[in-house]
Amino acid sequence: MTNSLEKLQQEAIALLQELIAIPSFSKEEWETASVISRFLAMKGMTSTRVGNNVFVKNLHFDANKPTILLNSHHDTVKPNVQYSRNPFAATIEDGKLYGLGSNDAGGCLVSLLATFLHFYELPDLKYNLLFAATAEEEISGTGGVEEVLKYLPSIDFAIVGEPTLMQMAVAERGLMVIDGIAKGKAGHAARNEGENAIYKAMMDIEWIYCYAFGKVSELLGPTKMSVTVIETENKAHNVVPAQCRFVIDVRVNELYTFEEVVDIIKSNTQSEMMPRSTRLRSSMIPLDHPLVKAGSSLGRSYYGSPTTSDKALMPFPALKMGPGDSARSHSADEFIYVNEINEGIELYIQLLNKVVL
Numbered sequence: 001m002t003n004s005l006e007k008l009q010q011e012a013i014a015l016l017q018e019l020i021a022i023p024s025f026s027k028e029e030w031e032t033a034s035v036i037s038r039f040l041a042m043k044g045m046t047s048t049r050v051g052n053n054v055f056v057k058n059l060h061f062d063a064n065k066p067t068i069l070l071n072s073h074h075d076t077v078k079p080n081v082q083y084s085r086n087p088f089a090a091t092i093e094d095g096k097l098y099g100l101g102s103n104d105a106g107g108c109l110v111s112l113l114a115t116f117l118h119f120y121e122l123p124d125l126k127y128n129l130l131f132a133a134t135a136e137e138e139i140s141g142t143g144g145v146e147e148v149l150k151y152l153p154s155i156d157f158a159i160v161g162e163p164t165l166m167q168m169a170v171a172e173r174g175l176m177v178i179d180g181i182a183k184g185k186a187g188h189a190a191r192n193e194g195e196n197a198i199y200k201a202m203m204d205i206e207w208i209y210c211y212a213f214g215k216v217s218e219l220l221g222p223t224k225m226s227v228t229v230i231e232t233e234n235k236a237h238n239v240v241p242a243q244c245r246f247v248i249d250v251r252v253n254e255l256y257t258f259e260e261v262v263d264i265i266k267s268n269t270q271s272e273m274m275p276r277s278t279r280l281r282s283s284m285i286p287l288d289h290p291l292v293k294a295g296s297s298l299g300r301s302y303y304g305s306p307t308t309s310d311k312a313l314m315p316f317p318a319l320k321m322g323p324g325d326s327a328r329s330h331s332a333d334e335f336i337y338v339n340e341i342n343e344g345i346e347l348y349i350q351l352l353n354k355v356v357l
Contacts (some may be wrong), residue, residue: 004297004356005349008117009342012110013097014040015343017090019074019106020099026075026080026139027052036113036133037072052135053148066357067128067153071145072161072322073137073310076101082332096335104329106180106320107336108161109133111344118349126357130155134288139312140175140280142350145310147286157291157317159348162309163324163336166347168295170319171219172312174252174282176261178299180204182271186234194240198253199234201244204269205230208248209252211268217253219284219304223261224251246271251306254282280308285317292319298347321351 015035024032029052036054040047047056052075079087079100087100097107105166116131130152136144148156162169182201187194205227213223229247252261258278282302285292292302300321307326311318323344324336 005346009345010115012114012341012345013111015340016102016106016110017098017099019110019177020090020102020149021057021088023088024075025078025260026136026141027143029135032074033133033135035212039203043120045120048151050148050151051143053144054115055130055132055148055152057123058119058129059121060125061128061293063153065126065128066156067130068352069130069132069152069155069158070112070161071134071310072105072112073135073144073157073221074101074106074109074133075135075138075144077138077330080330080332080334085333087334092338095338097338097341098333098335100334101271103163103324103334104326105137105162105322105324105338107324107344108163111323111341112159112161114345115348115352119352125155127355129352132349134310140308146279146313149314155316156313157285157350157356158287158311158314158318158319159291160309160311160318161322162248162320163326164321164328165304166320166323166340166344167298167324168292168300168302168319168323169304171217171254171284171304172282172308172320173220173304173306174258174312175280175308176250176258176278177251177276178250178262178265179250179276180243180248180269180273181274184240184242184244187240189238189240190276194242197244199239200270201230201246204271205246207268208265212255213264215253215255217255217304220253220282220306221304223253223256225249251280254284263355269330280312283312283318285319289317290355290357291317291351294351294356295319295321296348297354
C-alpha cells in the first residue's frame with residue numbers, strides 16, 4: 001500500500017464527509033465506528049472493535065519497539081441551536097468543509113488515520129504505530145479511550161488529535177466538578193424562623209469568588225474556580241430553605257493535585273464539598289520530549305490548553321495537536337478548512353519522521 005500524499009488527502013476528505021453524514025452523539029457512535037472499521041478493512045487491515053471504539057496496529061508491529069498511539073474521537077455534541085445549515089450535510093464551499101464534528105474532531109481523526117496509512121506497511125520503522133478512533137470524548141465517558149487502553153499493548157507516548165491549528169498543546173488544565181451542599185434549618189419566612197441555607201452558601205460562594213490560588217503555572221496560568229449552578233429543593237416563597245446546593249467548576253493547573261485543591265476548599269468553607277470525579281487530571285508532556293522537540297524543529301509553537309481532552313486519561317506522555325481551530329468547536333455551522341486537513345496530514349507525517357528515540 002503505497003499512497004501518494006494527494007491520494008491520502010483525498011481519501012481523508014471523503015471519509016470525513018461520510019462520517020459527518022451520520023449522527024454520532026456520545027454513546028451513539030455505533031454506525032460511525034462501523035464506517036471506520038469498513039474503511040480499514042477495505043485497506044486490507046484487521047482492526048479490533050471494543051464497543052464503539054476501533055483500533056489497529058501497523059503491519060510490522062514489533063513488541064520490542066516503542067509504540068506511539070495516534071488517537072482522536074468520532075463522537076460529537078448535539079448541534080448548536082443556532083445552526084442555519086443541515087449539520088449532517090457535509091458540503092464544501094469556498095474551501096470550507098461544513099458539518100457537525102468537522103472541526104471537533106473529525107478533521108483530526110481522518111488526518112491521523114491518513115498518517116497511519118502512510119506508515120502502515122513500512123518494514124523499517126523505528127517505532128510501532130497504533131491508531132485508535134474512540135468514543136465518548138465529549139462527555140468524558142468511561143466507554144471511550146479509558147476502556148480501549150485496557151486492550152492495547154504498552155504505549156510509550158501519544159498524539160491526541162484535537163483542533164489546535166497544528167500547534168502543540170503540551171499541557172492541559174485538569175477538570176474537577178465539586179458539589180457543594182450548605183445545610184441550615186427550615187422555618188417560616190414570616191416568623192424569622194430557621195437557618196437560611198442560601199445565606200450559608202452565599203458566604204462560601206463569596207470565598208470561592210475571591211480566593212486566588214498561590215501557584216501560577218507558566219503554561220496554564222492560575223487554578224480557577226467558578227460557581228455555575230445554585231438551587232434549593234424548596235420552591236415555596238414563604239419557607240426558609242434547609243438546604244442549598246451549588247456546583248463548582250474547578251480548572252486545575254499542573255502545580256496542584258486535586259486532593260490539595262479539595263483540602264484548601266474544605267478548610268475555608270462550611271458547606272459539604274464532594275468531588276464528582278478525579279479522573280480528568282492536569283497533564284503535561286515535557287518540553288524536552290522527542291515529540292515536542294520534533295515539533296519545534298518544524299516551527300510548531302507550544303502552549304498550555306485551558307480545555308480538557310482524552311489526553312487527561314492517558315497514563316503516558318501525550319501531545320495534543322491537530323488541524324482546525326478550537327474556537328470553532330461546538331459552534332453553529334461548524335467547519336474546517338480543507339487545506340487545514342491537507343496540511344495537517346503533511347505535518348503529522350513530517351513530525352513522525354523527525355521523532356528521534
